[in-house]
Amino acid sequence: MAGTGDYDALDYAVSLEYRSASKDMAGTTTLKARATQPLSRFALDFGGGTVDKVTVDGQQARFETREEKLYVSPHRLARGAEFTVTVDYRVTRDNGPEGHGPWREIEDGFAISPQTHQTMHHVFPCKNDIADKATFTITVTAPARLTGVANGDLVETTPLAGDRAARKYRMVHPMPAADGQIAVGPYSRLTHEGPDGVTMRDVVPTAQVGQLRETLARTDDQLRWQTARLGPYPFGTYGIFAPLGAVGPYESQTMSTIDAATLASGPADYVRAHELNHQWFGASVTPKTLADDWLAEGHAHFYGAWYEADLAHPGSAEAFADSMRMFYGMDQNLRDTEGPPAAPKPISGQIQRAGGALALYALRQTVGPQLFEKVERAVVGRFKDGVLSTADYLKTAREVSGRDVTALLTDWLYAKKTPPMPGHPDWKSDAAPA
Ligand SMILES: [Zn+2]
Structure with a gap:
């Protein structure tokens, strides 16, 4: 799936070996990719590990690791050539002095929290670019009494010598490397x-x-x-x-x-609905850049809050409006401190969620529930297994609703001041205390 850079990642096969009472794991990553320009050198993202061997199309290749990059110098690859790079490596489950790594240890096992700092490249060499989605096979080997876990479908469990077992998972829909999960326990x-x-x-x-x-x-x-x-x-x-x-x-x-x-x-109704919504907005339809993250977080918050209101008061438009009014009240303060939803400051997170949801609610208030649903279904249909930008969303909203909602959404997504909420002229939003 097209991304930025000089090659497209197409398919990963990742395997990791867990052993009890050791923080060291051996791994192999095989990436199939396509060169988008002639290549005599390319880079994978990789931090916190040691590379033992790299081959490209079965031939040993020179490599060098520097500042969380693995540079590989293959035989020259023509533009458009598909190639396979295999990396044998070792990682230590160590989050570093500031604790920014992805590892979460348990008594006998671990899980990964990859999204905190987009650190999946500490687990395996990969192209750490959310816009470059690829299919995955992940194999986790561990003592047979434990379970190796990954996302996707379990396709094979292989018993191994020494009371060990390898579990192989396959993700047939493309995903960004940063969105994987691997665990043992x-x-x-x-x-x-x-x-x-x-x-x-x-x-x-x-x-x-x-x-x-x-x-x-x-x-x-x-x-x-x-x-x-x-x-x-x-x-x-x-x-x-x-x-x-x-x-x-x-x-x-x-x-x-x-x-x-x-x-x-x-x-945990809200959290579960929020995370479930991310399967549509986040996983299947992935925000193209970090500035587009409101498309994932705003949708997840919108549907999470709606679901929660709907559980308490089934079918009540007022209950959902009350929830949105509460977030409206905080919006100006959030814009002041974090910036607007589609142009947030580097350290932010709330504005994409709450401000993004309010932008969607304002669109729904403007075009009505039926056209809004039509827009949403068109977006998840057209951008399935791909990436979505803010401009793509605006274009689809305009086309499908037949209304010129560009000014409305642009205001909600980029303005310093909280816009009025259509249909709720009485809603107020307070600025951050001076
Ligand atoms: Zn979320």
């Missing part, structure tokens, strides 16, 4: 057939299967609620990964990571 996989034939797959601590079963059963209804508004679920599998330890919440393709303690302590 004392987990059980629970599967059943869900709405519209989607395979529902949860991965939970084996000791908590009984305790979590009832809350996990809510996911089927959550999926039905979202498909009623957005159309078919974009993948074949969905479920929650509930790791031990404090991890998440965040989404990865086909899998929402919400830690077991959070799930056990309450229904």
